[in-house]
Amino acid sequence: MxxxxxxxxxxxxxxxxxxxxxxxxxxxxxxxxxxxxxxxxLPFLDWLPKYKWKEDLKYDIIAGLTVGIMVVPQGMAYASLAGIPPVYGLYASFFAPIIYTFFGTSKHISVGIFAVGSMMVGNVKLRFAPDDIVKTWHENGTLRKEVSRVLGEVDFGFEYNAMDLLSSLTLTVGIVQIIMAIFRLGFITTYMTDQLLSGFTTGSACHVFMSQLNKILGVRMPRHSGVDACGNFS
Structure with missing residues (x-):
């Protein structure tokens, strides 16, 4: 053997x-x-098996309803600030939290659109896809309307509307953010001082307030840019 x-x-x-x-x-x-x-x-693979359904589900439902009630008018207002139909603000407010559920790492953060981002999107729309000029007048008891197409600063060589432009912008920004997440570039924010963040927040608040004065007063004012924007408004 x-x-x-x-x-x-x-x-x-x-x-x-x-x-x-x-x-x-x-x-x-x-x-x-x-x-x-x-x-x-995918952090949800870690916390989902540990989730206490009987203890936490009812509180999460109440929190979700509370946030939803607040987000609906907020999303519509931010869409108006960006110069797009309000329904797109609801889309942005609905899909962002769902995606963050799977990729987010904090249960206390608020995800969605905000005023500064809406204004930046609105500025892009104003430069490259401005609204058409509509003139109305009465002639022999008939209301007549004339629409004049306004071209943007850059001719891309093909026709597009505002939503085509903003969808492309959103996709591009999303791809850049995904690349930054893959390479873990979040540490860059640690080099931003408190003074920088405070100045940015204060300046953004003033900018948002000034941009809404024409709607508060009910008058149409031409847009201005630069340091003399307040002087031009007055």
């Missing part, structure tokens, strides 16, 4: 097929690192 027959009789693993010492531990470590990497990109 040779060695192979003895090993087969006693149901032992042949020497050639035996794993080296501590190989299972090393394999487990590699699997753990891969799983940890996946959970860093």
């Amino acid at each position: 040779n060695q192979e027959q003895i090993e087969a009789l006693h149901e032992r693993i042949p020497a050639k097929e035996r794993l080296p010492p501590f190989s299972n531990i090393e394999k487990g470590k590699k699997q753990s690192k891969i799983l940890k990497k996946i959970k860093s990109f």
Whole structure:
């Protein structure tokens, strides 16, 4: 009886097929690192199995209804600030939290559109896809209307509307943010000082307030840019 027959009789693993010492531990470590990497990109895989449905679900439903009631008028207002139909503000307010559910890392953060982003989008629309000029007048008891097409600053060589432009802008910004997330560039924000953030927030608030004065007063004012914007308004 040779060695192979003895090993087969006693149901032992042949020497050639035996794993080296501590190989299972090393394999487990590699699997753990891969799983940890996946959970860093998809955090819901970590917290969803630990979710306490009986204790937390009712409170989350109340919180969701509260946020939803607030987000509906807010989304419509921000869409108006961007110069687009209000329904697109509802779309942006609805889909952003759903996506953040799977990729987000904080349960206290508020996700969605905001005033500064809406104004930046509105400025792009004003430059490249301005609204048409509509003139109305009465002639012999008949209301007549004349629509004049206004061209943007850049001729792209093909026809497009405002939503085509803003959809492309949103897609481009999203791709850039995904690339930044892959390379973990969030650490750059740590180099922004408190003074910089305070100045940006204060300036944004003043800019939003000034941009809404024409709607508050009910008058149409031409848009101005630069340091003398307040002087031009007055």
